[in-house]
Amino acid sequence: MKHYDAIVIGGGHNGLVTAAYLARAGKKVLVLERRPLVGGAAVTEEVFPGFKFSVFSYVVSLLRPEIIRDLELPRHGLQILPLESTVVPLDNGDYLGSWADPDLTRRELARHSAKDAEAASLFGRLMHHMAMAVKPILGMIPPDPTSLAPSDLKGMLKFGGHFRSLGAEKFHALHKLMTMSSADYLDEWFEFDPLKATKSASGIIGTFLGPRSPGTAYVLLHHYMGEIDGAFRAWGFQKGGTGAISETIARSAKALGAEIRTGAAVERVIVKAGRAAGVVLSSGEEISATVVVSGLDPRRTFTELVDPKEMPDDVIEAIRRFKFRGSSGKVNLALSELPDFTCLPGYGPHLRGAVSISPSLDYLERAYDDAKYGQFSRNPYMDIVIPSMIDPGMAPPGKHVMSCFVQYAPYNQRGGWTDANREAFGDAVVDTLARYAPNIRQAIIGRQVLVPSDIERITGLTEGNIFAGELALHQLFFFRPVPGWAQYRTPIRGYWQCGAGTHPGGGIMGASGRLAALEILKGVGQ
Amino acid sequence: MSTAWHDPGTSDPTGTPSYPLESVTVLKTTPFHSRTAPLVQGQAWRRWAGYSVASSYELVHDREYAAIRNAAALLDVSPLHKYLITGRDAERMLDRMVTRNLTKCRVGQVMYTPWCDVHGKVIDDGTISRLSPNLYRLTSAEPNLRWLSMNGAGMDVSVEEVSEQLGALALQGPLSRTILEQVSPADLRGLKYFRLTETTIRDIPVTISRTGYTGDLGYEIWVPAEHAPSLWDALMDAGKPYGITPAGIWALDMARIEAGLVMLDVDYHSAHHALIEAQKSSPLELGLDWTVSWEKGPYNGRQALRAERARHPEWRFVGLSVDWVSFEALYAEVGLPPQIPSVAWRVSTPVYRDGKQIGYASSGSWSPLLKQYLALAHIRAPHAAPGTEVRLEVTVEHQRRHARARVTALPFFDPERKKA
Numbered sequence: 001m002k003h004y005d006a007i008v009i010g011g012g013h014n015g016l017v018t019a020a021y022l023a024r025a026g027k028k029v030l031v032l033e034r035r036p037l038v039g040g041a042a043v044t045e046e047v048f049p050g051f052k053f054s055v056f057s058y059v060v061s062l063l064r065p066e067i068i069r070d071l072e073l074p075r076h077g078l079q080i081l082p083l084e085s086t087v088v089p090l091d092n093g094d095y096l097g098s099w100a101d102p103d104l105t106r107r108e109l110a111r112h113s114a115k116d117a118e119a120a121s122l123f124g125r126l127m128h129h130m131a132m133a134v135k136p137i138l139g140m141i142p143p144d145p146t147s148l149a150p151s152d153l154k155g156m157l158k159f160g161g162h163f164r165s166l167g168a169e170k171f172h173a174l175h176k177l178m179t180m181s182s183a184d185y186l187d188e189w190f191e192f193d194p195l196k197a198t199k200s201a202s203g204i205i206g207t208f209l210g211p212r213s214p215g216t217a218y219v220l221l222h223h224y225m226g227e228i229d230g231a232f233r234a235w236g237f238q239k240g241g242t243g244a245i246s247e248t249i250a251r252s253a254k255a256l257g258a259e260i261r262t263g264a265a266v267e268r269v270i271v272k273a274g275r276a277a278g279v280v281l282s283s284g285e286e287i288s289a290t291v292v293v294s295g296l297d298p299r300r301t302f303t304e305l306v307d308p309k310e311m312p313d314d315v316i317e318a319i320r321r322f323k324f325r326g327s328s329g330k331v332n333l334a335l336s337e338l339p340d341f342t343c344l345p346g347y348g349p350h351l352r353g354a355v356s357i358s359p360s361l362d363y364l365e366r367a368y369d370d371a372k373y374g375q376f377s378r379n380p381y382m383d384i385v386i387p388s389m390i391d392p393g394m395a396p397p398g399k400h401v402m403s404c405f406v407q408y409a410p411y412n413q414r415g416g417w418t419d420a421n422r423e424a425f426g427d428a429v430v431d432t433l434a435r436y437a438p439n440i441r442q443a444i445i446g447r448q449v450l451v452p453s454d455i456e457r458i459t460g461l462t463e464g465n466i467f468a469g470e471l472a473l474h475q476l477f478f479f480r481p482v483p484g485w486a487q488y489r490t491p492i493r494g495y496w497q498c499g500a501g502t503h504p505g506g507g508i509m510g511a512s513g514r515l516a517a518l519e520i521l522k523g524v525g526q
Numbered sequence: 527m528s529t530a531w532h533d534p535g536t537s538d539p540t541g542t543p544s545y546p547l548e549s550v551t552v553l554k555t556t557p558f559h560s561r562t563a564p565l566v567q568g569q570a571w572r573r574w575a576g577y578s579v580a581s582s583y584e585l586v587h588d589r590e591y592a593a594i595r596n597a598a599a600l601l602d603v604s605p606l607h608k609y610l611i612t613g614r615d616a617e618r619m620l621d622r623m624v625t626r627n628l629t630k631c632r633v634g635q636v637m638y639t640p641w642c643d644v645h646g647k648v649i650d651d652g653t654i655s656r657l658s659p660n661l662y663r664l665t666s667a668e669p670n671l672r673w674l675s676m677n678g679a680g681m682d683v684s685v686e687e688v689s690e691q692l693g694a695l696a697l698q699g700p701l702s703r704t705i706l707e708q709v710s711p712a713d714l715r716g717l718k719y720f721r722l723t724e725t726t727i728r729d730i731p732v733t734i735s736r737t738g739y740t741g742d743l744g745y746e747i748w749v750p751a752e753h754a755p756s757l758w759d760a761l762m763d764a765g766k767p768y769g770i771t772p773a774g775i776w777a778l779d780m781a782r783i784e785a786g787l788v789m790l791d792v793d794y795h796s797a798h799h800a801l802i803e804a805q806k807s808s809p810l811e812l813g814l815d816w817t818v819s820w821e822k823g824p825y826n827g828r829q830a831l832r833a834e835r836a837r838h839p840e841w842r843f844v845g846l847s848v849d850w851v852s853f854e855a856l857y858a859e860v861g862l863p864p865q866i867p868s869v870a871w872r873v874s875t876p877v878y879r880d881g882k883q884i885g886y887a888s889s890g891s892w893s894p895l896l897k898q899y900l901a902l903a904h905i906r907a908p909h910a911a912p913g914t915e916v917r918l919e920v921t922v923e924h925q926r927r928h929a930r931a932r933v934t935a936l937p938f939f940d941p942e943r944k945k946a
Contacts, residue, residue, distance in 0.1 A: 069897070079596065084588070084589070230863070239596055390592070392767065
C-alpha cells in the first residue's frame, strides 16, 4: 500500500491550497477528487458546445495576496481581469450605476440623491477603517476563548488588543456592523432605496437571511476588504473562468510535488486507535497516510467520512446544529446576442460589469418572504455578469455567456426540487430578466438551471450552501464550524479540516486552505 | 481651428501651403485622430514626438492594459519617426551606423537596434525593416534625418522622411493574430517574429510586421496616411468579437516595463542631448549587449564598445522586483494599506545596498499580471547580479523610506506566444 504524508480529500480550491502548502514544506501529498476535474465549486465547464461557464462560483473574491505570492500563482496562470461596474435597472425605467471612476460614480449617485453622493465618501472612509480592523482576522487562526492553553490565551489577547486599539468611535461602528441588519445600518447613512438595496444584497448572498435580518450588516465590509488589497485585484474575472483558478493552484501544487488524482472518490477515512491512518476509495482501494485532511463541508467531514462513533457526542450534536440551508441558485445562459436593457439600450460599458436586480429593499425582502415559506422567489434578487465581454474565449465569436446568481432558492423547496420546479425557477429568472431586457428570450440558445439540490449533487456541498455552511455571525471565527474545533483539527488525531466550513471560509479566498496547512505543519506528529 | 490641417488624411496635398497660426501653436495629430479623439473620455493626452496621443481612452485604464495581455489592444504609434533609406549602399550605410550586424538582415526581416556616437554612447534605438534589397525603413524615437544623411555621406544612398505619410497601429495581445486573420489574406501563422509582409487589410494596402513594444504576441501595421481611418475602422469592426480595445500610452507603459524594454528620455538619454557625460549610456549599460556585433566591420562606436567590453561596463540595466511584505510594512507603520500609483512612474529613484547608493530606478509600475511591483534600474555592475538584495527608495506619507527589492533578469514577462 502506498503511503503519503498527507491525503487531502476534495480538490476544491481550498484543498488544493492546503496540498500546495504541504508540498511546499516538503511533504508527500495526494489530493483525491471525486469528479473528473478539480475545483469543487470553482470549475469551468463547456456546458453547451463552445460556451464555457464558471458553473457555480463566478468571480474571484478576496483571494489572499500571500497565497498568490507563496504559490507563485501568476506564473501558473493566474490572470484576473477587471470587473469594474454595477448597474441596477430600476422599476421606473431608470438605472443606478456605479463605475470604475469615482467622479462618474459620484455624479451618477447625485442624480438620484445629492446627499447620498456626499454620504458615500464618508461611509466609504468608515468602511475602510472597519475593513482595516477586520482584515487581519482573515489571516488569524481562531483562538479558543474558553481554553487556557498558552497559544489560545495569546490569540485572545491579540484578538482583544486588536479591537481595543480601534478607539471608541470605530469600536461602536464595528459593534453596530456586527449586530444590525444591513437595511437598518444603511438607513443610518443613505436615503435612496435602490442604493441601500444593492449594497445590502452583498450581506444576504449565500445566507438564508433577508436584508432586514439582524447580522447581515457586517458582510458590507467584504467589499471594502477587497479595496485594501486593491493592487492585487481581489475582485474580478479569472481568465478562463473560476475553474482556471483551481487549475492554476493545481499546477502550482503539482510543481511543488503534490499528486492529484481525479475520478477518485473517497468512501471513508480509515481510523485506527483514534488516529487517522488513510482512506478507502469507493473502488475499494486503500491509501495510507500520516495525516488526512478533509476539504469537504463540516457535515461530511465530521459525520460522513468517518464513523460518527469516532466523534464525541457533543461534536456530533454541534455539527447537526450547524446551518447549511442553501438559499441560492445559478442560471447559466448561452446567448446569441447581448441583452438589450431598456434602461440603457444597446451596447455599452454596463455590459462589462455586473447587473444587479435589486430595485428596492422591499423587492429583496419579498424575495426572502417567498423563501421563508418554502418557495423560490418569484421575483428574485440576481447578480448577473457576462464574462465573455472581457474574456472572449468563453463563447464563440460574437456570442456570449451570461451568469445569473439567483436568490432565493431554498434547499427545502415546497414539493421538492422536481424537474418541474427547477424549470419553473428557471422561467422566473428569465421572466425577471425579460422585464429589464426584453430581447433576452430570443437571445437564449442554452439554459442551465442549478438549484440547491443540484449544487449538492454535483459539488457535494451539503444542502447546496455555496459557502460550505452559512456565513452567519454565529458560525464565524471560533464558531466555525463548531466551538472547540475551529483550529482545523478534529477530535480524531491526524484528521484535519481545510474547507470553507472553517474560518474564514467563503468565496475564492483560499484562506481556510492556507491556515489549515500552516496548523497541520505545526501539528504534524501529534 | 482648421481640422483639415491637423488630419493629414484629409488635407489637400496639392493645395497652396498655408500656415495659419493655430497650426504652429498646437501639437500635431496623427492620421487616426478622427477615430481616436472621440474615444478619449477624460481628455487624457500625452505628448509624443510633437504629437498628441491618447494617454488612456477610458477614465480608468485597467481594461486597456488587460487587453494587451488577455485579448488584443489597438495602439496608435504613428508619432514614431519613419525614414526610407534607398540606394545601392543602403545596407552598407545602415550597417555602418548601427551596432547590429545589418548584413544579416534579409528582405522581409526586421531588426531592432540602437545606434551610437563615436564614443559608443546610444543616440537612439528603433527598428530597421528591409523592404527590398536596396530599400529599408527605419523607425526612431527622435528625428534622425541629419544623422542618417551624415552616415551616408559619399555613398549611393538617399534618405527620405516619411513620418507624416505613414500611419502606424500596433495590434498587441494573444488574439491579435486571430483578428488579423479575419481581415487579411496574409499567412500570419507563417509570419515569424520580427518578420514583415506586404499585404492588404480589407483591400487597404498595408505592411504588417510582427513587432511591438509590449513583449507579447503582436503586430504593427504600417499604412499610407490617407487610408488610416478606414484601417482603424476595419480592425475595430473585425476585432469586436475578440475583445479588441483601443489602448493608450499608460497601458503601453505598464506592458513595456513588464517586457523590460527601454524608453528613450525615460530610461536613458540620447548621447546627442545629454549635457554631461554621466547622462549618456552605452548599449552594454542598457542591457542591449545582444544588439552589439563584435564581428562586423567598422561602425559608429565600435572601438569604444570594444574597449568598454574589455574593461567591463560600469553600469548594468536590470529589473527590480519590490518585496511586497517589506513594502506593505512601511505603509502599515503609518496605518495605511500599500499605495502604488495607478500609472507607471518615470522619476529617477535611488537604489541602495548596505546603506550606500548603488544605482537608480528610471521607471516602475505595478504589474497586474505578475502581481509584483516592478522597476527598471541602472545598477553599478558589482551589484547587478540577479538575486542581489537591494533597497528601493519609496516615499511613504512624505517620508523617504527603503523597501527591500531583488535584482531580476529582464524581461519580467516573456510568454511563449510572443515568438510561437
